[in-house]
Amino acid sequence: MDPSSPHYPRIDFRRLYDRFDAPVTEFDCGLLCAPHNPSGLPFCCDICQAVPVAYRQEWEYLRQNTGLWHPWQGSECPADPADPADLREQTPDHMVLLACQGPAHCQRNFRAVSCRQFPFFPYITADDRFLGLACEWEFENMCWVISHLETVTRQFRQAFIQVYDEILALWPEDYESYAGTSEQLRAEYASRGRRIPLLHRNGGYYLLSPRSERLYRVPPERLPRHGPYREDRRA
Ligand code: SF4
Numbered sequence: 001m002d003p004s005s006p007h008y009p010r011i012d013f014r015r016l017y018d019r020f021d022a023p024v025t026e027f028d029c030g031l032l033c034a035p036h037n038p039s040g041l042p043f044c045c046d047i048c049q050a051v052p053v054a055y056r057q058e059w060e061y062l063r064q065n066t067g068l069w070h071p072w073q074g075s076e077c078p079a080d081p082a083d084p085a086d087l088r089e090q091t092p093d094h095m096v097l098l099a100c101q102g103p104a105h106c107q108r109n110f111r112a113v114s115c116r117q118f119p120f121f122p123y124i125t126a127d128d129r130f131l132g133l134a135c136e137w138e139f140e141n142m143c144w145v146i147s148h149l150e151t152v153t154r155q156f157r158q159a160f161i162q163v164y165d166e167i168l169a170l171w172p173e174d175y176e177s178y179a180g181t182s183e184q185l186r187a188e189y190a191s192r193g194r195r196i197p198l199l200h201r202n203g204g205y206y207l208l209s210p211r212s213e214r215l216y217r218v219p220p221e222r223l224p225r226h227g228p229y230r231e232d233r234r235a
């Protein structure tokens with residue numbers, strides 16, 4: 001169904017935000033990644049590194065309730081202006097690209113789902129099961145959390161699973177979109193000859209074979225670290 005149709009299933013975003021409010025870690029992980037970003041900003045809140053997205057219904061809610069966001073124009077990163085047409089082409093139809101006023105003006109209450117879920121997306125197997133949380137692999141060398149998955153709180157993991165169980169059941173477009181992203185992740189890790197780190201919905205830590213999707217339960221200290229975080233001391 002067309003996401004702009006009045007008959008498209010509706011989500012109450014205020015209620016969803018209130019249920020998806022747990023921080024990823026118990027401390028401010030931005031303090032640990034920002035020193036590695038030349039701009040000094042946490043990578044996920046730096047428009048030069050990541051352009052946030054919102055669901056169309058979510059944008060309706062945000063637009064009516066806060067001035068935090070505006071539609072992304074492509075000029076928000078003066079050092080690296082982008083052609084909006086390029087990124088819009090890669091954005092699924094049910095999403096819109098946004099820009100916020102920056103971390104100094106963040107309103108936690110009105111963070112988009114894409115802010116709340118970062119650095120994870122729902123992993124969907126080739127045989128159509130939402131298995132757990134996989135990492136946004138393009139941020140591996142930037143995001144401290146991706147190299148310290150053991151610090152992700154149980155509350156965040158549970159909220160993520162509950163929220164995406166609801167969204168994916170209601171909106172087939174989103175399910176298809178994440179199934180496609182999961183397929184790209186498998187292709188990327190197959191080309192690297194590596195297994196994919198996964199925070200399983202059962203609460204465990206796993207490495208997943210990108211070809212067979214066989215799961216190997218591992219202690220969190222066995223999960224890989226990347227970029228500037230490779231040498232971080234294990235807790
Ligand atoms: S989620 Fe990752 S990129 Fe965002 S602030 Fe935390 S460590 Fe930095």
Ligand code: SF4
Nearest residue numbers: 045100102103106115
């Ligand atoms: S709304 Fe807040 S959390 Fe989201 S990108 Fe902007 S500064 Fe970061």
